Each structure stands twice: as structure tokens, then as C-alpha cells.
Amino acid sequence: MKGEIKKTIQSLEDNGFNVEYFEEGNKAVDKLLEEIPAHASVGMGGSVTLNELGVYEKLSQRGNSVYWHHKCSPEEKQAILKKATTADVYLSSTNALTMDGKLINIDGTGNRVAHMFWGHEKIFIVAGINKIAEDYEKGIHRIKTIACPKNAERLNFDVPCRYKGKCMDCKSPQRMCRIETVIERQPMNGKVYVYIVNESLGY
Numbered sequence: 001m002k003g004e005i006k007k008t009i010q011s012l013e014d015n016g017f018n019v020e021y022f023e024e025g026n027k028a029v030d031k032l033l034e035e036i037p038a039h040a041s042v043g044m045g046g047s048v049t050l051n052e053l054g055v056y057e058k059l060s061q062r063g064n065s066v067y068w069h070h071k072c073s074p075e076e077k078q079a080i081l082k083k084a085t086t087a088d089v090y091l092s093s094t095n096a097l098t099m100d101g102k103l104i105n106i107d108g109t110g111n112r113v114a115h116m117f118w119g120h121e122k123i124f125i126v127a128g129i130n131k132i133a134e135d136y137e138k139g140i141h142r143i144k145t146i147a148c149p150k151n152a153e154r155l156n157f158d159v160p161c162r163y164k165g166k167c168m169d170c171k172s173p174q175r176m177c178r179i180e181t182v183i184e185r186q187p188m189n190g191k192v193y194v195y196i197v198n199e200s201l202g203y
Helices: 003-014 025-035 048-052 055-062 074-085 111-115 136-154 160-164
Strands: 018-022 041-044 065-067 089-092 096-098 103-107 122-128 179-183 192-197
Touching: 003 018, 003 096, 003 192, 018 025, 025 055, 025 122, 025 192, 041 055, 041 074, 048 055, 048 122, 055 065, 065 074, 074 111, 089 111, 096 136, 103 111, 103 136, 136 160
Parallel strands: 018 192, 041 065, 041 089, 089 122, 122 192
Antiparallel strands: 096 103, 103 179
């Protein structure tokens, strides 16, 4: 295990998070299936990482009720988002994990980041090692030069970062940089679990 990974894990644990490390993404998914009861309802935030790992399909095939607005029709989206709000378990990734043990995210709507620390029996954050950044400043930099431009392209948003490869502090109606959260320590509910995978996953 590389030094920056060890340091990130240690810092997250020092900050009270429940942390597990996996060499392979499929092992992290196996652990999720072990930790999430088959009868539990599951909400999911917008996440390329979870999509790449096939988490939605595996939970659905097992019989869980899974609410993910990326897997429904436009007409169903608002209803699915509401159901995700009251799900037993919530799954997401994070835009950046810092080596001093913080989770940094930037969101457009806010549903994903709000659920990352409140409202569910357990919250699982799955992240590849590509999300590791040295500190807050480097974390914000990776989000605004990697995550946001790639997500803008994926979602077909007509915003400057999609074409420039970096944040231009735009005024576009489709601007994604609207809500920033920094989870500095485990919330008092103690329900946040961070799974770090030794692979490059998502943006």
C-alpha cells in the first residue's frame, strides 16, 4: 500500500470515520452486499464510481428496493429522489478524499451531499484512490479541473468547464458548482463508512 493511501486511511480513522480498504472494486461490492440487509431500501447519489462497479444492478437483482434517479425515466425522477431521501441506506462516492481525512464535494442540486451525512441508518462512501488529494486546496482543484468538466461532458451540460477543462466561475443555468461540503469528521451519528478501493474509479 502506498504511503499516501496509508496516510489517508489513518487520517480518516483519526477523524472517526469507519474505514475499509480493498485491493479490488468487486471486493468492496461484496462487502456492501454483506453489510446491507437484503430487505433494506437503498438510495444512491449520482456516482460514476457506483455505476462502474455495477452496484445498482447487484442490489436490485438480490431484491433490495434501490432508488437511483440515474436509472429511471424523467417522469419518475422526482418520485425516486424523494424515496431515496427516506431509504434505510445511502450510497455515494466523493469528489475528493484528503490525506488529512476529509471528504470534499461540490454539487449542483444538493441531494447527494445532503444524504452523505444525515437521514439514513448507514451511509457508505466508495472511492477509488484517484480521488485522494493532499489537502483541501488540492481537493478543490481536482474537483474543478477533473470531476466537474468530465461530469459536464457526461451530462451534456453546456458550461465552460466542459470545453476549457477547468472552472471558469460561470453564470450558466447549468452550472454544477453550487453547493460545497466538507465533512471534516465523522458526524455524531457515527453512520458514515468510507470504502477505499485501490483502483481508479469515477471522476
